[in-house]
Amino acid sequence: MSTRPAETPEPPYYMVVFASQRTEGDNGYPEAAARMAELVTQQPGFLGADSTRDANGFGITVAYFSDEESIKQWRVHPDHTETRNEGRASWYQHLAVHVGKVERAYRWDR
Amino acid sequence: MSTRPAETPEPPYYMVVFASQRTEGDNGYPEAAARMAELVTQQPGFLGADSTRDANGFGITVAYFSDEESIKQWRVHPDHTETRNEGRASWYQHLAVHVGKVERAYRWDR
Numbered sequence: 001m002s003t004r005p006a007e008t009p010e011p012p013y014y015m016v017v018f019a020s021q022r023t024e025g026d027n028g029y030p031e032a033a034a035r036m037a038e039l040v041t042q043q044p045g046f047l048g049a050d051s052t053r054d055a056n057g058f059g060i061t062v063a064y065f066s067d068e069e070s071i072k073q074w075r076v077h078p079d080h081t082e083t084r085n086e087g088r089a090s091w092y093q094h095l096a097v098h099v100g101k102v103e104r105a106y107r108w109d110r
Numbered sequence: 111m112s113t114r115p116a117e118t119p120e121p122p123y124y125m126v127v128f129a130s131q132r133t134e135g136d137n138g139y140p141e142a143a144a145r146m147a148e149l150v151t152q153q154p155g156f157l158g159a160d161s162t163r164d165a166n167g168f169g170i171t172v173a174y175f176s177d178e179e180s181i182k183q184w185r186v187h188p189d190h191t192e193t194r195n196e197g198r199a200s201w202y203q204h205l206a207v208h209v210g211k212v213e214r215a216y217r218w219d220r
Contacts, residue, residue: 003168005129005206015127015210017172019115019160023220050129050206052170054162058113060170062127062208088218096115096160096217098172100125100210107206108198110133 004109006048006064011102013047014065020095022057027090032083039079045070064102071099114219116158116174121212123157124175130205132167137200142193149189155180167203174212181209 022029040046045066053059065071074080088095132139150156155176163169175181184190198205 001166002203003131003166004204005131008206008208015208017125017127017160019172021113021115050127050170052162052164052168054164056111056113058162060160060162060172062129062170062172064208092218092220093112094114094217094219096118096215098118098125098174098212098215100212102208102210105206105208107204108202109204110202 003052005050005107007107008047008064008102008105009066011104013102014068014071015100015102016063016065016071017098017100018061018063018095019097020059020091021093022053022059023091023093024057027087029087029091032087032091036080036083039077040074043070043074043077046074113162115160115217117217118157118174118212118215119176121214123212124178124181125210125212126173126175126181127208127210128171128173128205129207130169130201131203132163132169133201133203134167137197139197139201142197142201146190146193149187150184153180153184153187156184 047064049063051061157174157176159173161171
């Protein structure tokens with residue numbers, strides 16, 4: 001299976017980098033992650049996302065948004081907030097989030 | 111094995127997101143990637159990196175730098191340039207790069 005990185009518009013736009021080490025066991029994570037990945041596509045300003053996780057459970061998701069207000073609206077979305085609050089304590093060993101404004105970007109496809 | 115995300119200073123700083131789909135086969139990639147991961151730690155302004163790749167070869171590396179000049183110096187580093195030029199054609203099916211200025215960040219560890 002081959003994955004293509006998300007298509008993004010010309011900068012500027014914003015990106016949220018979410019790096020996390022999962023705990024052992026599912027604890028409902030796969031279902032919740034799939035539900036949130038679907039729900040975020042309905043968030044105005046959401047541009048796309050790249051996401052991957054290795055066999056040891058260390059993952060990085062990068063979500064692209066048109067502006068900061070869209071990121072804020074997604075952060076306070078009731079379903080997202082509830083899922084985050086329910087799951088965070090059991091799903092993650094470590095997590096780090098970095099929010100930045102994209103100044104330049106390029107891509108290459110074979 | 112548990113991985114902790116990189117420690118980063120208070121924003122602002124910069125991040126380079128590198129998302130890529132690997133081609134089939136090694137083609138010298140693991141050795142080159144390890145060499146570059148070591149070399150970048152000698153780049154002034156390099157703050158750390160998070161990196162992961164799934165079983166299907168889709169990976170994301172996020173490298174953190176103190177400023178844009180450090181990113182530019184790393185991009186034009188002779189060994190990095192040579193490795194990039196030699197390897198890109200055989201290692202990747204798709205790649206995308208996003209460079210941004212980090213405005214806020216947080217982390218949580220169990």
